[in-house]
Amino acid sequence: MAKHLYGDYSTPEKFLESFMAGLEKRNPGELEFHQAVKEVAESVVPYMFNHKKYFDALILERMTEPDRTITFRVCWEDDLGNVHVNRGYRVQFNNAIGPYKGGLRFDPSVNLSILKFLGFEQQFKNSLTTLPMGAGKGGSDFNPKGKSDREIMRFCQAYMTELSKHIGENLDVPAGDIGVGAREISYMFGQYKRLNDNFVGVLTGKGISFGGSLIRTEATGYGVVYFTENMLNHIGDSVKGKRCVISGSGNVALYAAKKIIELGGQVLAMSDSGGYIYDEAGIDNQKLEYLIDLKTTRRGRIEEYCAEYDAKFVANKRPWAVPCDLAFPCATQNELSFDDATDLVNNGVMLVAEGANMPSTIEAVHHFKANNILFAPAKAANAGGVAISGLEMTQNSMRISWTSEEVDQKLQDIMRSIHAQCVKHGQNGKNIDYLKGANIAGFIKVADAMLAYGVI
Structure with a gap:
């Protein structure tokens, strides 16, 4: 048995408990970091115990310490x-x-x-x-x-x-x-x-004009909807006809809304730090263009939408109490709590796709999983932005530019590939645990490279 920073343990449960205690002691007060590591470790530690090469090489300890x-x-x-x-x-x-x-x-x-x-x-x-x-x-x-x-x-x-x-x-x-x-x-x-x-x-x-990639602005928002569509297609369904609520009104939220509308979904609510708007008739393309101009050009507050259109504004709240089929937290970390998750489940949500980084608390994620809600974790669902950044690096290195259609097709292919990896590693009986699948699939490639380099 390998000697670990936090001790030797015979079961995944004991190791996870001690590992997290040691990590918290080693990184005091870093609550967001502790949360992110625990979310991954809950999936990866049992996998490591079945693949001892990772456990014995202290891969997880090495991954949690920055270079x-x-x-x-x-x-x-x-x-x-x-x-x-x-x-x-x-x-x-x-x-x-x-x-x-x-x-x-x-x-x-x-x-x-x-x-x-x-x-x-x-x-x-x-x-x-x-x-x-x-x-x-x-x-x-x-x-x-x-x-x-x-x-x-x-x-x-x-x-x-x-x-x-x-x-x-x-x-x-x-x-x-x-x-x-x-x-x-x-x-x-x-x-x-x-x-x-x-x-x-x-x-x-x-x-x-100086080396950027087309659709980079839209990429994260488009990507989270492409990933959602893949999840729904996997069970014989689609975004079309679904009631959707989105937190946030930055690029991720705005372009997620645009792609939802394009695929036939109905966007009912969006938010900013001041509260959320609820448009019972749905935010169509014309209304969305107003929001894009309001938030990206005029840098206004989302409440101003209600002066232009028949909508309700709820101050100092996220839109999680609005009945919906699909929920897209696209604002910031830990914006969706256990109570919010309870509201969503009670109001009939079937899928939650994270557009922001770690927007759901661990308690909220556990509640979604306990109620068999399809859950798309950020590391998979919002990877579209960094994917297009990677394609921008490629274009810069090759001194070429791809068209919007070419970049968008590559984005769709990447999100489809990410979905397939999550399905492969997230099988849980008849269901797919997308969080487990994303964590393990992402872990394997990095871990195998680290093993190949030896101890460095």
Whole structure:
């Protein structure tokens, strides 16, 4: 029996309990990171006990320790000349199957626990795409809301001045995340190019005019719906005619709504941090275009929708009390609690697909599984964004551009492949445990690469 960081144990249950106790002691106070690891370990530990090569090589312990964690000071001036200091991060988690790859998040909530949870999850998500991408995550506690374009430019340039020392097209290729869209990526790419005098695909999510990929903005939202359609097709059903509720009103939520409408589903509710709108008649393409303009161009509040259309606004709530067939949490982590899961189950939901990263608490996930609700975990369902980032890297390396139709077809193929992997490894009698399937399928590829390298 291998000597583990947290002791030797004869059963999966005992090992899991001790493993989590040791991880929590080793990483005190990092609650989001603990949650992400536990969700994976519950599936992977029993699998490891049946495949001792992973257990004996301490693969899980090695996967839960980042290759390196970089923190740095970011100083910038606002429009009035006042100096501000923020903290910048890049967590390079695992490069066993390719360069570190993962987004940058600018938000006051950013801390090391959140970035470690995101980086840990990214290992499995990137593995599932089958593209050669390792896992990383980064960002800052900088808040872009309310800042002028020039203030955001100065912050992005200051952030990239330090980050540029740690990234490269074959080393680490960041992308966008919450608070980091096309504007921020453009400022950072420009600063990297200025500092290095080198035009390479070191960031993804770039503008089309300087190496970006078509449908990158839509990719995560489209991907979660493609994955949902595959799940429903597997049981002889489809999105068509289904009542859908979506949390969030960023790109993931907006373009998930667009694809749902295209496939014949009915979008009843969407939200932002102020509350949710409920449109009993359904949000059609015209209404959605209004929302896209409101949220991405005018940066308005979703409540304004009710001044244009006959809809109800519910303040300070997510839309999980609205009766629906399909639910898409697309806002942020831990937005869907056990009580929310209970409401969804009681109101007849049949499938929950995660568009955000870890938006459901562990208790909510367990409740869905206990009630035989189809559950699409984020590492599988929202992999469309990083998949297109990987395709952007390919286009940059080959000095070519694919059409929207070509990229969209590749996205559909990737989401279909991820679904097939989840089915293969998630068989549970007559049912499919998609969480188990995604965790094990994502684990195997990374773990086999780590074994091949020996002890490093």
